[in-house]
Amino acid sequence: MKMKQQTDSNAFTSGYARTEDVRATPAARTVGSILVVAMLFVYGLTTTVVVAQEKAQVDRTELPIKAPWYPPITTLDARDAKAPPVFEVKAPKEAPNVVVILLDDLGFGGTSAAGGVIETPHFDRLARAGLLYNQFHTTALCSPTRQALITGRNHHSCNQAKITEVATAFPGATGMLPNDIATIAETLRLNGYSTAAYGKHHETAVWEISPSGPFTRWPNFTGFDEFYGFLGGETNQWSPAVYHNLNRVETPEDPDYHFMNDMATKSIEWMRFQQALTPDKPFFVYFAPGAVHAPHHVPKFYIEKQKGNFDEGWDVIRERIFEQQKKLGVIPKDTKLAKKPDDIKDWKDLSAKEQKLFARQAEVFAAFLDMTDHETGRVIQAIEDMGELDNTLIFYIAGDNGTSAEGGMSGLYNEMTYFNNEPQGSDIDFMLKYYDNWGDASTYPHMAAGWAVAFDSPFTWTKQVASNYGGTRNAMAIHWPDRIKAKGEIRSQWHHVIDVAPTILEAAGLPEPRIVNGTPQRPIEGTSMAYTWDFPNAPSQHTIQYFEMFGNRGIYFDGWFAGTLHVKPWASPETRFTEDTWELYHVAEDFSMSTDLSKQHPEMLAKLQQAFLGEAVKYKVLPLDDRRQELFNPKIAGRPDLMFGRTSLTLYEGMNGLLENDFINIKNTSFEIVAEVESGDKPANGVIVAQGGRFGGWALHVKEGVPRYTYNYLGLKHSVAAGTAKLPSGKSTVKMDFAYDGGKKPGAGGTATLYVNDKSVATVKVPKTEFSVFSADESAGVGIDMETTVSEEYDREGSKYTGKIDKVTITLKK
Secondary structure, three states, rough: OOOOOOOOOOOOOEEEOOOOOOOHHHHHHHHHHHHHHHHHHHHHOOOOOOOOOOOOOOOEEEOOOOOOOOOOOOOOOHHHHOOOOOOOOOOOOOOOOEEEEOOOOOOOOOHHOOOOOOHHHHHHHHHOOOEEEOOOOOOOOHHHHHHHHHHHOOOOOEEEEHHHHHHHOOOOOOOOOOOOOOOHHHHHOOOOOEEEEEEOOOOHHHHHOOOOOOOOOOHHHHHOOOOEEEEOOOOOOOOOOEEEEEEEOOOOOOOOOHHHHHHHHHHHHHHHHHHHOOOOOOEEEEEEEEOOOOOOOOOHHHHHHHOOOOOOOHHHHHHHHHHHHHHHOOOOOOOOOOOOOOOOOOOHHHHHHHHEEEEEHHHHHHHHHHHHHHHHHHHHHHHHHHOOOOEEEEEEEEEOOOOOOOOOOEEEEEEEEEEEHHHHOOOOOHOOOOOOOOOOOEOOOOOOOOHHHHOOOOOOOOOOOOOOOOHHHHEEEEEEEOOOOOOOOEOOEEEHHHHHHHHHHHHOOOOOOOOOOEEEEOOOOOOOOOOOOHHHOOOOOEEEEEEEOOEEEEEEEEEEEEEEEOOOOOOOOOOHHHHEEEEOOOOOOOOOOOOOOOOOOOHHHHHHHHHHHHHHHHHHEEEOOOOOHHHHHHHHHOOOOOOOOOOOEOOOOOOOOOOHHHHHOOOOEEEEHHHHHOOOEOOOOEEEEEEOOOOEEEEEEEEEOEEEEEEEEOEEEEEEOOOOOOOOOOEEEEEEEEEOOOOOOOOEEEEEEEEEEEEEEEEEEEOOOOOOOOOOOOEEEEOOOOOOOOOOOOHHHHOOOOOOOOOEEEEEEO
C-alpha cells in the first residue's frame, strides 16, 4: 500500500509531506520585507496590506515541524489587520490511533489463538476480527526486543545487545539509545499524536536511572507525554517500583493491589481524558505489562481456575498444543514436533514430589497469563466504549521472546537465587513448603524449564536462544477495522519486530523522518507489514535477518535459517565461538526447525555463515560476548557507574528509591555504615538505611528505640545483630561494621558488629552474602524501606523513621 500525499487547504497542519522546502530563504524574506515597508511609506498606504501566502505542504521529514514564515505586519492598528492562522501541528487526516501491546516472556504456543491450552479470549478476539501472524519474530530477550520495536532498528544498532544491566563499553552493547535513532513515539508526538507508555520500560541505561539523571533516555524524553511503569527488567507485582513520569510513586498498602490491574486502570483513565479534551487528536499507547515475566505473582482466585489443568505434565501439554496448532491452521499440517532439549526430563521420569510442584508452577503461570489477558482486555474494551476501536490500529504481540527457561530444571522459589548461584532456591522439598503460597507475596517464583519448552511448541528452545525460533517466534494479532477488512485470517509472511515502526508510519501516512531534534537520522532497518493486509499470499518483503544473544546466533535468508546454540539458558558456555556447531534448516518447508540439513547442504550453510558475519559487522554485533553474571559488575563490564572510584556515599533523610546501580556496592567486601541520628522523648522506630527487600537485602533499623542490623540472605536466612538498650535522647551515632571473610572470593560470609556512640552493643555472624544482585527493582534509601521490607519486624508504613536522621555515610574498606 502506498502512502497517499495529502493536499488539504490547511496544508501546513495536516497531510503527508514532500521533501522540498518551498519557503523563501532568509535573505529573500528580508529584501521582500524592506520593499513592502518602503512602498507603504512612498505611497502613503493606510489600508491593510494582505500578503498572499503560497499554500505549501508541511515537510514532515524534519522534526519538529517548522512553523510557516509570514512577512512582517506593517499595519499599526490591530483592528485594521487580519491575523494569520495560528500554527498547530496536527496528525495527517484520518490517521488512526495506535496501540502496541507487548507481553513479556510468552512463547509461540502461549495463546489459545495460536493453539495454546491457556485461554486468552482478548488476544483471540483481535485475531478473529483481524489478522494472526504466525511468522513474526523477536530478538530472544526483553530489552533488545523493546528497543527494536520502538525504533524500527536492530537491537545492536540501538546499542542494546542484551539487557541494560549487563551493558558493556563495546559499540552495539552500551545500553544507550543513540541520538540518531528516534523512537516511533517521538516521531508520532512531533506529528501531532498524544503519546503514553504503561508498564515495563526496560530501555534506559541503568546508571541513568537516578534523581541525577540524565533523563535523556527516560520515557518522557524519548517521545512519551505520559509514563506510568517501572524501569527495570521485572518488578514485584504486589509491591512494584513505579514511576509516574520522572517521579517515584509509593503504591498503596492494599492487600488487593496488583500492578497489572493498576497499569491497565491508569492507561484507561489517560485515554478517556485525552479523548475528552482532544477528540480529534489521535493517541499512541505503548502497553507493556511485566507479565508473564517472573516473578509470577497473581491473585488466588485466578490460580484456583487452573487447578488440575497441568497434572498431565509438560510432555502431554506440549503435544496437545502442537495438535491444536495444526487443527487451527496456525502451523502447516505436515509440521513435525521438534525434539525437546536433552536436559529436560520426560514427565513420567519425575518423582511424585516434582510432578506436584511443577504442575503448581504451571497453574500459577497460566493464572498470570489469564489475568494479563483480562486486564489487557479492559484496555481494549475501553477503546471500544469510547467509539474508537474501529479507528485504532492495535498490535497485540504475545511475548517479547520465547517463554523463559531461566527457572532451570526445577523452578525457583525466589528468582534472585538464580542470579546468586544459590542451590537451595531450587530445592524440591524446600519449594514444596511454599506450594499453597506459590504466586503470593511471600514468594518471588519462576517455573521449571520444561514448561517453557512446552509453551514454545512446536520448537525446541526458549528465551535467550536466538538461534532457534523457540526463542524468537511470537504470535501477533493486528486489528484495525477501518482499514483491514480481512477477518480471522492467518498471515504467514516472515517478519521481525523491527517491522512494527515502519508499519505504523505507513498506516498514519507519515514519512520516515530525515532529521529529528536537529540530528540526522539513521535509516529505519525494518520493513512495513502493511502489504500483507490486502494480499494474503504476497511474498515476504523481509528477506534477511540476523539474530544474536549471548553468543547464540543465526541468520534467516529467503526461506533458510542457519544458527548455532552456543549456550543453554540454564547453563554456562561449553565451547568457544570458533568451536560452535552450526545447524541448517529449510524453514520455508520445515516450520518447526525439526530437521537439520547442514550435512546435506554444506555449501548453503557456508553461505549463510558468511552472510551472518556480514550482517554482524554491518549492525555492530561483534565482538560476541557470552558473559552473564559477571557483567552485573560494572568494573568487569566497562560501563559507566555512578560510584566508580568512590569508597564512600553520604545520604540524607528523604533520599530513597535508589536502584542497585545507583547505590554504592557493598557486596563482596568489608564496609561500615555510620548514621547520625536524633531521638526525642519517645523511642524511635523505623529504618535508618536499607537496601533490597523481602527476597534479599539489609537494613539498619530501630525497634522501640533499640538499634538493629538485619542481613536478609535471599529470603532464606535473616541474620540479626540486635542491641539491648534504647538510643539515648538527643544526638547519637549508630555504626555497623561488616568484616568480610572471603577476601576476593565472592558471596562469602562475614561478621556484623553494631555500635552506639563507639560502644559495641551487638554482633552477628552472617554465613553467606549475595555476591551478584539483591534485586531487579527493590531500592535503597534513608528513612524508609520503599517496596517490600528487608525485615519482617516492620511493614512499609512502619519502616518510616519516626526520629530524625541527620546523615548516613556508607564507607567501603579494602
